[in-house]
Amino acid sequence: MGWRRWLYAIPVRLKALVRRRHVEQDLDDELAFHVAMQTRANARDGMSDAEASRRARMEIGGIEQVKERSRDVLPLRWARDAMRDVGYSLRSLRKSPRFTIAAVLTVVLGVGANATLFSVLNPLLFKPLPYPEPERIVTVFRTSPQSDRWPHSMANYVDHRARNTVFEQLSAVNAEHVSFADPGQPAERLFALRTSGNFFAVFGVAPFMGRAFTDADDQTGAEPVVVLSYGFWQRRFNGDASVIGRSMRLDGGHATVIGVMPRDFEYPLFWGPIDLWRPFAASAELLRDRGNHFLREFGRLEPGVTPAEADAAMKALDRQLAAENTNLDGRGSIRIAGLTIVDPVMRRISTFAFGLTFLVLLIACVNLANLQLARTAVRAREFAIRGAIGGDKGRLLRQSLTDSLVVSIVGGAIAIPLSFWCTRLIASRQFANLPDVRVVLEPATLAFAFACAVLTGLIFGAVPAWLASRADINDVLKQNPKSMTAGRGPQRFRQGLIVAEIAFALIILAGAVSLVRGLQRIVAIDPGWRAEGVLAARLNLVGPDYAQAAQRRTFFETLSNRVADIPGISSAAVSSSSVPARPFDTSMALAVEGRSDPIVAFNERATPDYFATLRIPLRRGRLFTPDDRFGRTPVMVINETMARALWPGENPIGKRIGNRGPNPNWREIVGVVGDITFPSFGASWRVDIEFQTYQPLAQTGTAFVNVLVRTDREPDAIASELRRVVSAIDRDLPVYDLVTARAAEERQTASLRLLANVLGAFAVLGLVLAAIGIFGVVSFSTAQRAGELGMRMALGARQSVVLWLVLEQGVRLIILGVLAGLAGGLVLGRVLSSMMPNLPAPELGIMLSAYTFMVSVALAAFFIPAWKASKTNPMLVLRHE
Amino acid sequence: MSKPPDLVQGTLDLLLLKILALEPLHGWAISQRLKQVSGDELQVSDGSLYPALHKLELAGWITAEWKISDLGRRAKFYSLTRAGRRYLDQETAHWQRLTSAISRVLALKEI
Numbered sequence: 001m002g003w004r005r006w007l008y009a010i011p012v013r014l015k016a017l018v019r020r021r022h023v024e025q026d027l028d029d030e031l032a033f034h035v036a037m038q039t040r041a042n043a044r045d046g047m048s049d050a051e052a053s054r055r056a057r058m059e060i061g062g063i064e065q066v067k068e069r070s071r072d073v074l075p076l077r078w079a080r081d082a083m084r085d086v087g088y089s090l091r092s093l094r095k096s097p098r099f100t101i102a103a104v105l106t107v108v109l110g111v112g113a114n115a116t117l118f119s120v121l122n123p124l125l126f127k128p129l130p131y132p133e134p135e136r137i138v139t140v141f142r143t144s145p146q147s148d149r150w151p152h153s154m155a156n157y158v159d160h161r162a163r164n165t166v167f168e169q170l171s172a173v174n175a176e177h178v179s180f181a182d183p184g185q186p187a188e189r190l191f192a193l194r195t196s197g198n199f200f201a202v203f204g205v206a207p208f209m210g211r212a213f214t215d216a217d218d219q220t221g222a223e224p225v226v227v228l229s230y231g232f233w234q235r236r237f238n239g240d241a242s243v244i245g246r247s248m249r250l251d252g253g254h255a256t257v258i259g260v261m262p263r264d265f266e267y268p269l270f271w272g273p274i275d276l277w278r279p280f281a282a283s284a285e286l287l288r289d290r291g292n293h294f295l296r297e298f299g300r301l302e303p304g305v306t307p308a309e310a311d312a313a314m315k316a317l318d319r320q321l322a323a324e325n326t327n328l329d330g331r332g333s334i335r336i337a338g339l340t341i342v343d344p345v346m347r348r349i350s351t352f353a354f355g356l357t358f359l360v361l362l363i364a365c366v367n368l369a370n371l372q373l374a375r376t377a378v379r380a381r382e383f384a385i386r387g388a389i390g391g392d393k394g395r396l397l398r399q400s401l402t403d404s405l406v407v408s409i410v411g412g413a414i415a416i417p418l419s420f421w422c423t424r425l426i427a428s429r430q431f432a433n434l435p436d437v438r439v440v441l442e443p444a445t446l447a448f449a450f451a452c453a454v455l456t457g458l459i460f461g462a463v464p465a466w467l468a469s470r471a472d473i474n475d476v477l478k479q480n481p482k483s484m485t486a487g488r489g490p491q492r493f494r495q496g497l498i499v500a501e502i503a504f505a506l507i508i509l510a511g512a513v514s515l516v517r518g519l520q521r522i523v524a525i526d527p528g529w530r531a532e533g534v535l536a537a538r539l540n541l542v543g544p545d546y547a548q549a550a551q552r553r554t555f556f557e558t559l560s561n562r563v564a565d566i567p568g569i570s571s572a573a574v575s576s577s578s579v580p581a582r583p584f585d586t587s588m589a590l591a592v593e594g595r596s597d598p599i600v601a602f603n604e605r606a607t608p609d610y611f612a613t614l615r616i617p618l619r620r621g622r623l624f625t626p627d628d629r630f631g632r633t634p635v636m637v638i639n640e641t642m643a644r645a646l647w648p649g650e651n652p653i654g655k656r657i658g659n660r661g662p663n664p665n666w667r668e669i670v671g672v673v674g675d676i677t678f679p680s681f682g683a684s685w686r687v688d689i690e691f692q693t694y695q696p697l698a699q700t701g702t703a704f705v706n707v708l709v710r711t712d713r714e715p716d717a718i719a720s721e722l723r724r725v726v727s728a729i730d731r732d733l734p735v736y737d738l739v740t741a742r743a744a745e746e747r748q749t750a751s752l753r754l755l756a757n758v759l760g761a762f763a764v765l766g767l768v769l770a771a772i773g774i775f776g777v778v779s780f781s782t783a784q785r786a787g788e789l790g791m792r793m794a795l796g797a798r799q800s801v802v803l804w805l806v807l808e809q810g811v812r813l814i815i816l817g818v819l820a821g822l823a824g825g826l827v828l829g830r831v832l833s834s835m836m837p838n839l840p841a842p843e844l845g846i847m848l849s850a851y852t853f854m855v856s857v858a859l860a861a862f863f864i865p866a867w868k869a870s871k872t873n874p875m876l877v878l879r880h881e
Numbered sequence: 882m883s884k885p886p887d888l889v890q891g892t893l894d895l896l897l898l899k900i901l902a903l904e905p906l907h908g909w910a911i912s913q914r915l916k917q918v919s920g921d922e923l924q925v926s927d928g929s930l931y932p933a934l935h936k937l938e939l940a941g942w943i944t945a946e947w948k949i950s951d952l953g954r955r956a957k958f959y960s961l962t963r964a965g966r967r968y969l970d971q972e973t974a975h976w977q978r979l980t981s982a983i984s985r986v987l988a989l990k991e992i
Contacts, residue, residue: 005941005964012939026947027931030908030957033950034927037909040952061928069932073939 027070031063064389085402093406096375100407102776103371107411107456108418109769110364113762115419115449117357120426120758121350122444129339130264132204138307140170140297140314141335144589144600148335152297154282155290157196159321160297166310170299171199172280177704178250179540180275181732189540189736190232190250190275197279200227202300203265210244210259217258218279220287224255225278229266232275250278252544290325291660293589298339311336352515352832353759359508360766361452366501367773368460372404373494374780397466404461405454412453416446426754463493494781495813498774502817502858503824505770509850510825512763514832517846519756523749528676529580530615534708534741535715536581537722539733541703553630555729556697559707560607562725568713571613576605576702580614580678580741582748590693591664592646593656601642601691605700611637611673613710619643621653621671628696634667635699639692643672657693667695678748707735715740767850771857778861782806786869799870803863810862814855821854893925893933894942895976898961898969901943905960907950908934934959942968 016023035056042052060066093100131137140160142150152160157172164170174194181188193199197218206212208230217225226248228237237243246257255278266274280286301310314334322332546552556574563572588603604610608624611617619640628635636657643652652672658664676692697705707726711718723735789802900906900914908931915925937943942965950956961969 003964005962005968007941008944008962008964009939009941012941012944016939026957029955031931033907033954033956034909034912034931036954037952038927041913059927061926066928066931069928070935073932073936 024067027067031060031066035060035063081398082402085399086406088399089403089406093403099371099375102772103368103407104411104414106364106367106371106769106772107408107453108415109765110361110456111408111412111449111452112415112419112422113765114357114361114452115415115445116422116426117354117758117762118448119419119423119445120754121354122448134339136168136301136303137202137339138299138301138310138336139339140299141337142293142332143335144332144598150332150589150600151293152295153290153293154280154286154295155288156321157295157297158287160314160317161196163317163320164299164314166302166305166313167299168302169198169202170297171196171202172295172297173199174280174295177540178276179252179734181249188236189538189734191273192226193274193277194280195277199277199298200261202298204300205262205265207259208262209241210257212259212261213277213279218281220281220284222279222281224250224253224281225258226250226255227259227261227277228257229261229274229276230263231266231273233260307336307338349515349755352511353755353762356508356511356515356759356766357762359504360762360769361456363501363504363508363766363769363773365456365459366497366504367769367776368404368407368456369463370494370497370773370777370780372400372460373463373497374777375403397462401458401461405457408453408457408460411456412449415453416449419445419449426758491781494777498777498813498858499817499820501770501773501777502814502854503820505767505854506818506821506851507824507828508763508766509854510821510847511828511832512759512766513846513850514829516756516760516763519753519759523753523756525677527678527745528616528674531580531741531745533710533712533715534580534614535711535718535722536578536737536739536741536744537707537719537735538578538581538737539705539707539726539735541705541733545730546703550630552703553698556607556705558729559726560609562729563707563709563722564609566709566718566721566725568711568718570710570712571609572707572709573607573610573613574697575607575610575706575708576697576700576704577603578706578737579604579676580708581706581737581739581744588693589660591658591660593658593664593666595646598660599642599646599691601638601693603693603695605695605697605702607697610694610708613708614676615710616676617674619672619674620651621669623671623673624694624696626698629698632699634665635670635696636667637671637673637694638669639673639675641675642691642693645691678745767854770854774858775861778810778858779865782862782865782869786865789866789869793870802870803866806866806869807859807862810859814858817858818851818855892976893929894937895969895972896925897930897933897937898942898965898972901959901961902966902969905946905958907956907958909956911959937965941965 035053038056038059039049039052042055043049045052047055057063129137140152141148142152142156144150152172154172157170161167161170161172172195176192176194178190178192179188180190197213197215200207200212207227210227212227213225216222228243233239233243243257244259247254248257261277299310301307311334314336318332318334541552541555546555560572560574563569566572589598589600590603591598606624608626608628611623620643621637623637624635638652638657646652647655652669655669656666657669658666673694707722709718709722719738722738726733726735785806789805792802792805793799896915896919897911900911900918906914911934912925912927912930915930934943934945938945938959942962943959944962945957945959947955948958
């Protein structure tokens with residue numbers, strides 16, 4: 001029935017919203033009319049004109065209050081208020097440009113730094129893996145006394161899969177290179193994953209086209225099939241849909257293309273770009289093999305099973321298997337880890353770096369709180385008067401908050417494009433060689449930056465506003481606007497801020513300095529070999545021409561000789577691993593004669609000139625010679641660490657090391673060389689690379705080899721000659737991964753160096769922000785005391801006494817701040833060293849100079865305004881009062 | 882001398898609607914009429930009058946119009962809308978039921 005009223009109500013409401021000024025004018029006119037009428041009435045009752053007007057106003061009870069109450073009645077009051085508050089903030093911010101610029105700049109730096117780091121780290125730390133229910137996917141490692149990330153044998157995998165009770169699916173994976181050659185085309189090396197039939201089921205990703213292989217395709221003797229990656233399909237087949245059902249020639253055999261995986265499935269960060277997947281279709285012999293550990297296991301947990309439960313169950317299963325199979329090493333076990341993109345150490349370092357940046361944001365907050373506090377101190381009187389004439393206190397608090405939010409949102413709006421630009425810069429500079437790390441600005445980053453900005457605004461706006469609103473109106477009004485000392489509350493608060501700021505800055509400094517120095521030292525670590533002038537390339541000896549080991553040995557011999565003949569090459573070698581293009585990639589479980597426990601060691605098979613080419617020094621015994629041929633006594637060279645660990649105080653020459661199992665094929669140790677390492681491994685410990693063994697390539701042979709040359713010429717010139725030499729021996733043999741050792745090393749340490757640079761920049765940023773902040777607050781509060789100091793001097797205090805008065809307080813605060821900073825730094829150091837055990841301790845010199853810098857800034861901040869104050873003529877100050 | 886009791890919540894609205902049901906009036910005239918009809922028993926400060934009028938206007942029970950008053954000045958005249966009249970009837974009935982119920986209770990004799 002009441003619908004008719006809306007005919008009237010809606011236009012009135014709309015008008016109240018849209019034509020605010022008009023409504024206000026009406027209100028004014030209406031009340032003015034009322035007062036006029038009442039005045040007339042009062043005058044008729046015999047009052048004087050002045051009295052009549054006064055009474056009329058009194059009866060209505062304050063025109064402003066009535067207006068305020070009428071406005072309360074109007075709809076969407078909060079929205080109108082907010083708009084007015086923002087308008088007021090903008091006006092008042094325009095009126096104090098110095099505050100505004102300082103505040104906005106602080107927000108820009110603080111938020112920008114955080115948003116940038118967030119967009120760099122987000123894909124590594126926070127983004128869930130691109131699979132359904134990624135938390136259910138885990139990696140299963142085998143552990144040994146030397147390694148906690150040891151692969152599995154096929155027989156073990158078969159048992160794990162058949163007998164576990166915790167996995168919905170458990171798959172095995174082995175990365176391999178395959179040679180792909182279409183008739184009449186040069187051969188191409190592809191990167192493939194050999195997997196069990198249920199691999200795609202574990203990750204829960206359906207094919208883009210065609211079908212994915214299943215367990216049926218994984219049977220012994222099954223028709224060979226492949227699934228292509230989207231990238232490879234686009235690159236090699238131009239996205240041609242008719243590729244399904246086509247036959248591909250891989251490593252001389254044929255396989256049928258049955259499907260294409262969706263875009264980006266080949267790019268999970270932890271295994272790099274993949275061209276194709278194919279099932280094992282393992283032979284009966286391989287399925288029984290328990291000695292050759294080469295498989296990685298990925299499993300999808302049953303719903304409701306936690307990784308810890310799975311870990312316990314798999315450990316129990318492993319004990320059963322060890323009891324049943326005597327050829328399984330009983331000292332090993334199983335370890336289950338969640339699937340992560342970066343290794344745990346890198347992850348912890350990144351999280352830590354993130355924490356430090358957050359501290360930078362905190363410093364920015366403190367700075368802003370200070371600035372706002374100074375502003376509210378100046379405006380305290382204005383606030384008090386507004387309160388006295390009826391403005392309510394909540395409104396005042398809100399106005400101050402609005403100020404801060406306006407500043408922080410403006411700052412955030414500037415920071416977002418800025419951080420986008422920084423992110424692009426980082427992405428283009430540092431990750432250029434890593435196609436699998438893509439730094440992008442996405443909604444999550446924007447949300448994060450916005451949250452940072454708003455949080456900053458709330459923190460720095462609320463506290464000073466609260467302090468200001470707490471002040472007693474009468475006190476403030478009684479106080480001289482240029483009063484001698486600030487109120488007790490704000491002063492305490494400001495002192496607290498100074499202490500906090502010094503402490504925060506020192507903590508950031510301690511953390512960043514030790515991390516940056518640590519990373520720098522890791523990058524600058526002596527690798528035990530010389531990268532300058534070394535060029536490496538890969539070759540795959542597959543196909544009928546290289547089926548026999550003897551054929552391959554002939555090839556190695558010819559190749560080494562011809563390469564050594566290239567002018568400008570001082571030495572050349574052929575080896576089995578991809579060192580130094582990639583750090584250690586082949587390790588083996590070995591048996592030591594006379595010892596029951598197996599060892600795990602990096603394993604390299606190389607021609608005699610390997611050590612000369614990489615400049616690995618000989619410590620004892622001899623290196624390989626051309627006489628260490630096939631059929632002669634099998635020999636081996638080991639590294640110092642291994643020699644020391646296995647035969648302390650003994651001569652290792654003549655000791656024997658062999659394969660595990662019933663057929664050891666003992667090899668005699670003939671020499672000991674220096675340890676080699678790679679900077680990218682410095683941050684994390686991989687125990688299985690501490691022991692390093694070398695065997696003559698001529699006595700072993702392999703299909704996948706690395707060609708290494710040392711040259712004093714331009715690497716590019718050598719590269720083309722290397723290709724020429726190889727194609728002269730075999731026209732169909734592709735040379736790939738041609739890279740200088742220096743470039744490879746830079747690529748491997750790119751993320752470490754990036755982290756060090758970013759952290760260093762943030763530490764400097766934090767320090768500068770803190771210095772500006774301390775200087776700002778201290779000089780402001782000291783300048784506020786100018787009146788008091790002038791008064792003291794007028795009463796006869798000497799300049800030095802006055803100076804000391806200010807400095808004494810400053811020194812107290814600085815000492816407190818330094819103590820808090822030291823304590824925080826110590827805690828941080830503990831955390832850091834528990835995260836990265838081989839991180840060097842921060843250097844005293846750097847820490848000392850950083851502390852000195854901080855303390856001098858603080859002292860100067862106290863001294864300069866105090867000195868200025870003590871210089872002024874006391875009479876001037878007093879007259880100014 | 883005891884203070885005049887505050888108006889029961891919502892009764893001011895009822896009074897205003899009733900006054901405007903008789904004839905359209907501007908704010909000051911309404912306040913005079915209020916004093917006139919209720920004597921000193923009901924005291925409505927001028928400060929509460931205007932917010933109450935604006936609330937009724939926003940609810941659509943009354944509507945306002947600027948007209949020239951008898952003194953030649955522009956004044957905002959309020960008048961009852963049709964919806965407002967029906968609302969007034971309804972509220973009056975409600976009020977009467979309420980007061981008669983309260984009266985009956987208060988009329989009970991103590992034993």
